[in-house]
Amino acid sequence: MFALKQNPELSDPELIAAILGGSEAAFGALMDRYKDRVFRLLGRYCRDPVECEDLAQDVFLKVFRKLDTFQHESQFFTWLYRITVNAATDYLSRASRRRLRLVEDDSMLDGSASGGSGGAGRDHDAQSPAAPLLRAELAAVTRQIVDKLPEKYRTILILREFEDLSYNEIAAVLQCNLGTVESRLFRARQRFKEALERHHPALVPGHGVPDRGSPAPGAPRGGDR
């Protein structure tokens, strides 16, 4: 406890050792470090803040209970993410059994969000005055499509696209190999693309947008990891 107060920037293994030694403050510090990431990840599955808080509480209690089984073979956050993803997918299957609605607004998928047939030739240029609106629309549609994907595709897209995890980190969280991550992610993106084309053709990239002739991007995404 004293060491924790002296040096708040303890590493994860040091915090874990302190928690296993009975330090509540260390557990509080660990939660402070990761609670927002856990909430953010849970929020991708569950939109209700109250349920999200319950799930997050379950996640941290499970971490507390199982901390002595953490093997330090992977980073702590991948272990935490695994617990969080499991909690979220359990929640989804429970909710699906109860036939609860998990997404906020089904009307998006029937084409109303994209403006239906009126969107032909819309300007996707980021400089357009309508760009913020289109971005919001695309974001809403993106969320809707991801929510409707089968759980395994949804999870992998969430981990890659929203949480910005690398393939290696995703493999550690999902406990599968890199090839599986790559192929599952590819299939998830194909599903996403198909849904976008089927339900929101006006938002499909290239829909009436000429080739900008832009060169290859300077740096691929995710280079800041």
Place this chain on the structure above:
Amino acid sequence: MSFAQKVSENDERLLYRFLDGELVGDETVACRARLEREPLLRQALQAMQDRARGFVTVRSEAMVAPAGFNAKVLAAARRLPERAALREAEVGASVVVMCRRLLLAAAILFGIGFLWHSGLLDGGLLDGRATDSLQATPREAVDREMKRLDDVILSWKAK
């Protein structure tokens, strides 16, 4: 129809890995060179980046932990039994689950054995004898019977 559909699946995979920052050294250089040379590949990449814009916007919408969250979890953690007791309880629970599975397996085996013993499985249920289904007479027997009847008719005619 999106531009990405015009490139091969392998190229699509390559572009996704490029976008995800998963290509290494030479692969990145080779991919950049191809992008410079091949407009179709550039278009596919552009389409992928456009699709990813929705994800980028959603990424910024994040739920955050409410005030007092730590206190709630810590209070709940204090109410938990010691880890050793928890582990014992978990072991106990797993033993119960194992016993339940064993009992279920034994019940299934007993059921199969009972059916077998009563003859329902051995040539009973499986070949339909235990049901009211009709059995077809073998073709040879039918032919024999037909031949016999033909012989009878012929012998009458001969008389």
